Amino acid sequence: MQEEYVFRVIGYVKTEAKEVPRHWSISEVEGYLEINPEYQLGLRDFKKGDKIVVLFVFHQSPPFTSDKLLQKPPHRKELRGVFSTCSPIRPNPIGLSVVEVLEVSDNKVKVKGLDMFDGSPILDLKPFKAYQKNST
Amino acid sequence: MQEEYVFRVIGYVKTEAKEVPRHWSISEVEGYLEINPEYQLGLRDFKKGDKIVVLFVFHQSPPFTSDKLLQKPPHRKELRGVFSTCSPIRPNPIGLSVVEVLEVSDNKVKVKGLDMFDGSPILDLKPFKAYQKNST
Numbered sequence: 001m002q003e004e005y006v007f008r009v010i011g012y013v014k015t016e017a018k019e020v021p022r023h024w025s026i027s028e029v030e031g032y033l034e035i036n037p038e039y040q041l042g043l044r045d046f047k048k049g050d051k052i053v054v055l056f057v058f059h060q061s062p063p064f065t066s067d068k069l070l071q072k073p074p075h076r077k078e079l080r081g082v083f084s085t086c087s088p089i090r091p092n093p094i095g096l097s098v099v100e101v102l103e104v105s106d107n108k109v110k111v112k113g114l115d116m117f118d119g120s121p122i123l124d125l126k127p128f129k130a131y132q133k134n135s136t
Numbered sequence: 137m138q139e140e141y142v143f144r145v146i147g148y149v150k151t152e153a154k155e156v157p158r159h160w161s162i163s164e165v166e167g168y169l170e171i172n173p174e175y176q177l178g179l180r181d182f183k184k185g186d187k188i189v190v191l192f193v194f195h196q197s198p199p200f201t202s203d204k205l206l207q208k209p210p211h212r213k214e215l216r217g218v219f220s221t222c223s224p225i226r227p228n229p230i231g232l233s234v235v236e237v238l239e240v241s242d243n244k245v246k247v248k249g250l251d252m253f254d255g256s257p258i259l260d261l262k263p264f265k266a267y268q269k270n271s272t
Contacts, residue, residue: 002145002257005193007228009139039227041205044217052219055191055230057141069177081180083188083261091175092143092259094191096232121138123228125219 011035011107013056013120020115022074023086030102033109033122040107043125050101051128052111057121058088058095095120098128145257147171147243149192149250156251158210159222166238169245169258176243179261186237187264188247193257194224194231231256234264 015031033054035043046052068089070079082090099111109125151167169190171179182188204225206215218226235247245261 001148001255002195004142004144005257005259006140006142007230009137009141010227012137038202039205039219042218042227044206045220046217050220053232055228055232059138066174069175070180081182082178083175084181084186084263086262090260091146091178092191094143094230094260096189096191096262119137121141123141124226124230126222126232127220 007123009036009057009121010039010124011122013054013114013116013118013122015114015116015118017114017118020117023115025098027113027115029114030110030112031114031118033099033111033125035107035109035122035125037107043104043107043109046101046104046109048101048103051098052101053124053126053128054097054099054116054122055124055126056095056097056116057123058093059119059121060117061088061093064089064091064093094123143259145172145193146175146260147258149190149252149254149256149258151250151252151254153250153254156253159251161234163249163251165250166246166248167250167254169235169247169261171243171245171258171261173243179240179243179245182237182240182245184237184239187234188237189262189264190233190235190252190258191260191262192231192233192252193259194229195255195257196253197224197229200225200227200229230259
């Protein structure tokens, strides 16, 4: 069985914010998702107000090591299994944020709610509404 | 800037279901997330009833080509930009499902709500509750 997969960067997060909140759910930070022009047509149906899932790379995180299987989240006192945390230090450093579309212009999606650093590589964008049915 | 990233398979989806629904939000299919034992400790805090995000590889999908930037979802009549769809044929074939934990036993997480094929490679597991604040 294939044990590794290679994924391509489809664009980058651009923001002038010097600090980003620790989580998108409490973020009002604005910025852009600058997508490689070869994928621009795929952005066609994003509309102002849409909430979208951004999968990105925690590109500044240190490599994962087995002593990071348990970590203490900032808002907790005790250690938690890494898969029950949002830590950027995880076996695959893939981040997931939900942001709100403000405007789409050519290959740039202006969004609100960023919690990524400027320059974070983007792997995928997905519609968020599909993820609400189970969110009781 | 780095244009590609390599991610490791941390486990596989196991299910005896012959058919899976087209989306997890309408799935009652049960199965297991079999995680590589080296990451087992990271599962420690999963509890029955938890909803978790599973990032996985659409490993049976054909390669993405530019004529797939617009696709017709099964429930729509018109073409949509790929990033506004859940199609498995996308620039990076990464899938996202939300499943419910039924039981954790060693390195196996029994779950309900699968929409992945048996054998789908798993990249990451994340807590779902954090994604509900914006889901109004």
